[in-house]
Amino acid sequence: MNNTTKLKIRMVMIDLDGTLINTAPDLALAANLMLEELGMNQHPLDKIESWIGNGVATLVKRALTGEYDGEPDPGLFDKGYALFLKHYGEHVSDESKPYPGVVEGLDKLKETGFRLACITNKAEAFTVPLLKDLDLYDYFELVISGDSLPKKKPDPLPLLHACKHFGITPDHGLLVGDSDNDTQAAHNANMPVIIVPYGYNKGMDVSTLGAVAVVDSLAQLDQHIELF
Numbered sequence: 001m002n003n004t005t006k007l008k009i010r011m012v013m014i015d016l017d018g019t020l021i022n023t024a025p026d027l028a029l030a031a032n033l034m035l036e037e038l039g040m041n042q043h044p045l046d047k048i049e050s051w052i053g054n055g056v057a058t059l060v061k062r063a064l065t066g067e068y069d070g071e072p073d074p075g076l077f078d079k080g081y082a083l084f085l086k087h088y089g090e091h092v093s094d095e096s097k098p099y100p101g102v103v104e105g106l107d108k109l110k111e112t113g114f115r116l117a118c119i120t121n122k123a124e125a126f127t128v129p130l131l132k133d134l135d136l137y138d139y140f141e142l143v144i145s146g147d148s149l150p151k152k153k154p155d156p157l158p159l160l161h162a163c164k165h166f167g168i169t170p171d172h173g174l175l176v177g178d179s180d181n182d183t184q185a186a187h188n189a190n191m192p193v194i195i196v197p198y199g200y201n202k203g204m205d206v207s208t209l210g211a212v213a214v215v216d217s218l219a220q221l222d223q224h225i226e227l228f
Contacts, residue, residue: 006223007174007192008228009173009174009227010114010115010166010173010227011172011174012109012116012174012221013116013118013119014176014177016118017052017053017120017122017178017200018177018201019099019176019177019178019182020098020099020136021097021102022096022099023096023130024045024048024200025096026088026091026095028049029094030087030088031043032048033087034084035063035080038080038083053121053201054121055122055146059084060077060080060084063084064076089125092126092129093130093133096130098136099217099218100217101216101217101218101219101220104218105217105218105219106136108222110139112222114225116140117141117143117144117162117165118131121181122145123145124143124148142165142166144161149161153184154180154181156185156189159173170190170191171192173189173191174225175193176193176194176195176218177196178197179199182195183195183209187210193210193211194214195209197214198216
């Protein structure tokens with residue numbers, strides 16, 4: 001995409017897990033502490049990382065069963081879910097870090113005048129402390145978590161809610177994410193989407209997901225968008 005074909009954007013929405021922040025180490029720790037308390041076998045980091053991206057409840061189910069589409073016994077799930085929430089709340093930002101280029105990219109976007117929102121499927125109880133602990137919270141005028149609205153990504157509701165909040169149409173918004181969950185949400189909202197290749201994409205070739213561009217870091221976003 002050259003300068004004459006840059007997207008004309010007013011508002012940039014950015015996914016959290018796998019796009020802004022590498023949260024896998026702390027999610028894996030919480031999952032394994034949960035399993036330890038339940039007397040179950042723990043999982044390696046790369047396995048748990050492959051299960052991230054569809055919300056905490058789904059991650060807990062995958063950790064309890066060891067399967068991507070696993071459904072544990074309801075009683076076991078309830079006990080495990082409560083344990084996971086406790087442990088993740090205690091360790092939400094121990095090892096999690098912004099990816100390279102994130103702070104530089106956010107600075108560029110703010111300096112240019114883009115309105116910024118964070119759109120995540122992570123619960124607000126974890127989203128806000130994590131963003132604040134890593135000094136990212138103040139970049140965003142709007143933060144929509146997985147439990148902020150009745151539906152979450154890949155449903156278009158969070159994206160459309162953000163557009164309404166900022167008084168724009170979806171074509172003047174942009175979602176930046178790392179997986180098919182994000183591209184589906186953007187496509188459902190008729191909004192452009194740019195993908196990063198380093199996140200929790202379940203091993204997919206992100207160039208096949210229908211994004212308008214793939215960028216190696218958020219610091220490269222300005223090569224593809226201009227302020228509307």
